[in-house]
Structures are given as structure tokens and as C-alpha cells.
Amino acid sequence: MSRPFLKMNGLGNDFVVVEARSAPFQPTADEVRAIADRTSGIGCDQLIVLEPPEPGEGVDARVRFWNSDGEEISACGNGTRCVGWLLMQATGQDQAVIETKAGKLYASRAGERLVSVDMGRPGLDWRDIPLAREQDTRALDATLYPDASLATAPGCVSMGNPHVVFFVADIDAAPVNVAGPMVEHHPLFPEAVNVGFAQVIDRGRIRLKVWERGAGLTQACGTGACAALVAAARRDLTDRTAVLVLDGGELLIEWRDDDHVIMTGPAAVDFAGELP
Structure with missing residues (x-):
């Protein structure tokens, strides 16, 4: 039928x-x-x-x-x-x-x-992601991809699915298409992982590309935008509300005081x- x-x-x-x-x-x-x-x-x-x-x-x-x-x-x-x-x-x-x-x-x-x-609420414990071993999810102590542009320790967040977020100085120079699939299947992530590449423009704006687990590079990733805002705010790189600028357009993400993440x-x- x-x-x-x-x-x-x-x-x-x-x-x-x-x-x-x-x-x-x-x-x-x-x-x-x-x-x-x-x-x-x-x-x-x-x-x-x-x-x-x-x-x-x-x-x-x-x-x-x-x-x-x-x-x-x-x-x-x-x-x-x-x-x-x-x-x-x-x-x-x-x-x-x-x-x-x-x-x-x-x-x-x-x-x-x-x-x-x-x-x-975002999952912030290493078991929430999940990771293969105990880590501080605010800044991982692990080399996931050997490239100077990804040398800053990434953060991890679960938004019902696993995310790792790299903070980069220049999103256009980041090795998204090469690092994305390699990090997606890194042994640290037993269920694989969505890989975000975030450039903080200012405290209220983040440029983001996401290599999605099982889908590849997409125009936009909603949970990836939520994860990037949470990861940035945890490190005081941004405020708890920011505009996420993706290839497909913009999302407004707010990590409220009650710990809930709102995506618009x-x-x-x-x-x-x-x-x-």
C-alpha cells in the first residue's frame, strides 16, 4: 500500500x-x-x-x-x-x-x-555522552585528531544524542570533511558521535558546522547547535543565550537557568x- x-x-x-x-x-x-x-x-x-x-x-x-x-x-x-x-x-x-x-x-x-x-537538560557526565572512559566533558584530555587547528581541547554534551564540539579560530579553515568522519568513529565514543566545529564570533554569536553521525555534513543540526552553545557557555566563551549561524541559516539557543535548552x-x- x-x-x-x-x-x-x-x-x-x-x-x-x-x-x-x-x-x-x-x-x-x-x-x-x-x-x-x-x-x-x-x-x-x-x-x-x-x-x-x-x-x-x-x-x-x-x-x-x-x-x-x-x-x-x-x-x-x-x-x-x-x-x-x-x-x-x-x-x-x-x-x-x-x-x-x-x-x-x-x-x-x-x-x-x-x-x-x-x-x-543537557547530559554533561561522561557516562551521559557516553564515553569509553572517564573524562572531564568540559575539556577532553584526549587527542581525537592530529591537526593544529583542533589543538584546543573539545567539549562533550549529550542532547539525547552524543556531541563533541571543537572550538576553532577559523571555521572555513577547519578540516571538517576529513576530521568529521574520523572523530565520529573514534574509540572514545562507543556509540559514535556528532562532531561540531564552532567559531565563537562574540559572546552572543557562534558560527557552526556539524558532521552528523550517520549523515555526514549537513546544512544545519539542531541538537548540534544546542550542544555547541552549552559547551561554549560552560567554558565562559559565550553567554547562555546565543545565535548559532549554520550553513542553512540561524537558530536561537538559550540554556535557561532551570537547565533546559530552548531551540528556536x-x-x-x-x-x-x-x-x-
Whole structure:
């Protein structure tokens, strides 16, 4: 049977969003890769499936995410923002509650096609990331990639998925495409890791590129933007609120005093179709 989907994007980080609240959809890794293939499939960074919530839990939908390599993941910030916009459009409400493997996430309207998502508290213990051995996640005592531009100790943050953040003097000179895939699979990260390269412009602005685990270099990474702000603020490189400038556009990230990280940015629908 055919199944409707929407192609959506958040700052160019693109998704195939499949409706499965009335009929189950359990894609295999091969099927995910086929859908995500930009030559022979629809093409996307992540596949997102909307499932019915458990009754009585005050949740609008359960959401599952897969990277383009076929691996299921726990969290996707830009994808959650797109799903939140869809759910709010359907209900006419200004809030939506989304159940993910990383826990409940709360979306709210922030303007015309702008959505804020409470991404919860960051995981800062080495076991939260997780790392293979004990480390100070504020500044790792480990050489992950032998390059002078990455000599400053990186920080680690979990936003429901693992992130390592390098602070660089010049983002355009950083070896993103070479270091990204090598660090992604470094033995220190038993579940692999998303690799961020952050240039602090000033205390309220960070330029960021992210090599996503299982997806490669993308236009934007929502959880990566959250992780970069937290990692920078922990080292007093920025304030606890900053604009993250990604290749696809800008996100406003706030690490509130209650320890919750709030991400605000756009959601867009590209087109609709049906999966064969």
C-alpha cells in the first residue's frame, strides 16, 4: 500500500516525514537507505515516522528518527521542530508534546513558521555522552585528531544524542570533511558521535558546522547547535543565550537557568508525496 509523506526541512536539514498514526510503518535499514538516497530515492538527511501516542499521557504523537545510513537515533532537533509545527497546524493549538526515545519534548509557536522546542537538560557526565572512559566533558584530555587547528581541547554534551564540539579560530579553515568522519568513529565514543566545529564570533554569536553521525555534513543540526552553545557557555566563551549561524541559516539557543535548552528556528514544507 502507498503511504503519504511530507518532505520538510529546518534550515536545509531535510526530512521525509511519514504518517504512521493510522497504520504501522516499521522500515528496515535497507528501506531507510533507499528512501534517503538522493539519486534513486526521495533524498533526505533523516527519515521521521509519526506514531500514535500511548493513551492518557498527554502526548500528541510518538516520533522516531533514522539517519540516512539506516541507523535509528534518539533525537533530532530540526526534525522535532518540523514535527512540532505539523502537529500544531493540525490541532490549531500553540503547543505540542512529542514523545521520543530521548524523552518528551515540548514545542510551541514562536512566530510565522517559527517554532521553539524545549530540548530538555543537557547530559554533561561522561557516562551521559557516553564515553569509553572517564573524562572531564568540559575539556577532553584526549587527542581525537592530529591537526593544529583542533589543538584546543573539545567539549562533550549529550542532547539525547552524543556531541563533541571543537572550538576553532577559523571555521572555513577547519578540516571538517576529513576530521568529521574520523572523530565520529573514534574509540572514545562507543556509540559514535556528532562532531561540531564552532567559531565563537562574540559572546552572543557562534558560527557552526556539524558532521552528523550517520549523515555526514549537513546544512544545519539542531541538537548540534544546542550542544555547541552549552559547551561554549560552560567554558565562559559565550553567554547562555546565543545565535548559532549554520550553513542553512540561524537558530536561537538559550540554556535557561532551570537547565533546559530552548531551540528556536524555522520549519518549512517542501512537497508532499506517497511512498510506494
